[in-house]
Each structure stands twice: as structure tokens, then as C-alpha cells.
Amino acid sequence: MRSPVAVAAFWIGLYLMATLLPLLVLLFYPPALDQGRNWWTEFSVALGFIGLAMMALQFALTARINRIEASYGVDIILQFHRYISLVAVGLILLHPLILFVDNPETLALLNFPAAPWRARFAVLGTLALLALVITSIWRKRLAIPYESWRILHGIFAVAALTLGLAHALGVSNYLGLFWKVVLWSAIAILALWLLIYVRVIKPWLMLKRPFLVETVIPQRGNVWSLVLRPKGHEGMPFQPGQFAWITLDISPFRMREHPFSMSSSAEQPDRLEFGIKALGDFTNTIKDVKPGTKAYLDGPYGVFTIDRYEDAAGFVLVAGGIGITPMMSMLLTHADRQDERPFLLIYASQTWEDITFREELEALKEKLALSIVYVLRKPPEDWSGETGYVDQELLSRHIPKRRGSRQYFICAAPKMMDQVEAALHRLEVPIDHVQMEHFNLV
């Protein structure tokens, strides 16, 4: 199944089925008709069940399951996770709101000390859900460090799901039959199992395949190359352009991992290089990492790789700043493979001195059919090359006339990626020939 439309239809169909089937089976042997319940009551109950199923599915979306991930890439899946979670929260909040408006007597259920446990579970679950959303959307504004947020995110998610299920079981209207209880409990248990897999089993597997830091090499543009060697195993085979989650100097069970693209050749899986720009708390410490430090990798991940496009006649790579790292891996790999296909690299940087891997890129021109267009925001006085932004005019001057003969890879800051993608679209580059990688995942 290679057609992107077919792949999308398959996953969307599967998502809808997983969300709606558990609701629709509740229609078999339904509870006896209650005159006090009208269409609004049943509609609101259905929204609650759909919201609960969507919450359980969020655990599958974030479990880094290779099969799902291989179709779209982790950045797209996380984006879907963020968007669809807001829908789930909306549906779950609508469930009580409809009941309150339709039957104001139900407002008494909000009186926590007097309310039955099923209502208390609902209130607590909703609070956990709101905390989950607030800490995720405003994490930076609330100054919650990423690592603490990740732990909180797991706790709130588990609380919201189990309390939501406890509420549905407590109400016991649609879940009055034993087999329905088993079905819905199994969904929740499967979701929690996925969380245990990500946070316990996967780290345990990583622990058995450690890496050691060989060296840290300073690069231009405040970038550091972290070089890792496998200890007691053959390394991590990957495709050029992919990334891995790195845990450095601590146990992988502590869940303080960070995603970085490999910048070295995929032909050398026993020597991995990661280009890391000093931008935040963790990345600022890379320069001080000592050789011999233990590292653990979860990966490789990503579909941003030229290996998926063996039939392409050539490649156009558009990089902004640290977005050069996956491109570097692609170029080095293809130099090692003695690939004769043409590469055009359009590389935006602040200044001439900031161009990360500049010398290495120039050296690669000897080994590959590589043309490089540097685009500088602050060019030196004697600069005669491209300046400013990578816009439609600039792209039209450099990309080949036969647009569809190339695959286009963009890796840069989100704003630049959107602009370049839109410009390529206007230049009639087929949309399925444009591949993108967001490097700010979290």
C-alpha cells in the first residue's frame, strides 16, 4: 500500500472504527427504556463514551509504535495527538454540560460531599483532564520543565482515563452487562499497558544496548557534534535523515530523553553523530559531556529519509539553521554509497561564519554531484550570493525545470518550512514530492 491517499484512508478508518465500535456494541442488548431519558440524554452519553475511547487511543498514538510511525513520522502523529485531544476534551465536557442544561436537577451531582461516587469520579476525572490540557498548552508559560511535565502528563492521563471508566462503570446503565464491562475495561487496560511499555519495557530494552560518548566536536553556529559508539553490540542501523531519542548519563527509566537527528553516514551504524545546537537547558550542557559518558538510544524513527525514494532522479534539500543535520546524514551516506544522482542544497543561515558543517559540505562537492546555495540573513559586505529568505523567487532561480523529477526535503524552523512548502506548491512541485521534518517536537 504505497499510495498516500490509501494509507491515510486506512489509518483514518482504523481510528474511527476504534473510537466508534466500542460505542456501537453498547446498542446490543441495550438497557431497558427509561422514560426519563430523551434524545439529549442519549446523545450526551454517546459523546462521553466517544471521548473516553478517544482518550484511550491517545495512549496508542504516543506509544511510538513503529507501524503507525512509519506511515507518517512522529511529528505528524504528535500534531494529530494534540489536535484530536482537544476534540476529545471538548466532547467529554459537552457530556455533562448537555445533561445540566437538559435536566438542571443533575447539577446537584456537582455537590461533591453529597454526590454518589460515580459523580465524584466524573468530577475528579474532568479535573485531571483539564489539568492535562492546561499543563500541555501553557507548559512554557507555567515554567514547567519538560521532564516534570512528561511525568505529570502521564499521571494526569492515567487519572483521567481510569476515573472516566470508573464513572461509566458506576453509572452502570450501558455497562450493566458483564461482557460490556470486560470490553471497556480491556480497552483501558490496553491503553495503560502501552504506557507501561513506553515507560518501563522500552527503557529496559535500551538499558541492554548502551552507547558511550566517544567525543564532542564543536561546529560552527553554536552546534556540537555528539559522537557515540555502541558498547557490546553492533550499533543502531538507520536510514539517513532519521532521528533517535537520546538519554545521556542517566538511567533510561528516568524518561529524560531528547530527540535528535543523526548527522553521520547511515553506512556506519557503529559510529553515530548527532548535530546538537545549544538552545536550551539540555542542549547547553552537550559541550561539557565527557568522553566515556553512557548514552541510551531509542530509535531510529522518522520517515524523513531519501531511502524511501529510490526512484527519484535527484534531490532538493532545503535546510534552515540546525535543520542541516538530517541533510548532512543524507549527503554523507550517499557519498559513501557513491550515488551519482544530483543533489541541490539550499541552506539558510544567519551569517557566513554561522554555517554549520560548511567545510564538510564543501568537501562533499568532490564526492557527490552536489550544488550548494547558501542563503544569508546577514551577509558580509563582499557577499555576492543569495540573501534574505528562501522564497518563491529564490527557489524558482535554482530548482530544476522538471519539478516532478526530484524529491524535496525541508527541515527548518516551522515558519520557514511553511513558507518554503507554500512556495514549492506555487511553483507546481507535486505535493507528494515534498517531505518535511519538524525539529521542535516537544
Place this chain on the structure above:
Amino acid sequence: MRYSIMVQLVTGITIVLVSTAALFGWLQNRPTPMQRDFENEASWFGD
């Protein structure tokens, strides 16, 4: 652009989910055949 596709996708999924919830509500509240017959009978007797 890719994210506007994402917004469209999520909107589409939301519409399907809410419509199914509405259908669920209708299925659980539709008048049963017995109720309909009873109403017809009542109208024949004019009371």
C-alpha cells in the same frame, strides 16, 4: 499547509464522531413499533 490539512482532517473526524453520537441518541429514542400502533389505535377511537 500540511497543518491546515491536519485541521481539516480533525474537523472531518469530529463531524463523523458527533453525527454518530446523534445517531446513537436517535436509535435509543426512536418510537418503537408497539408505541406507534398504540397511538394509531387511540386516534381511531377518538379518545
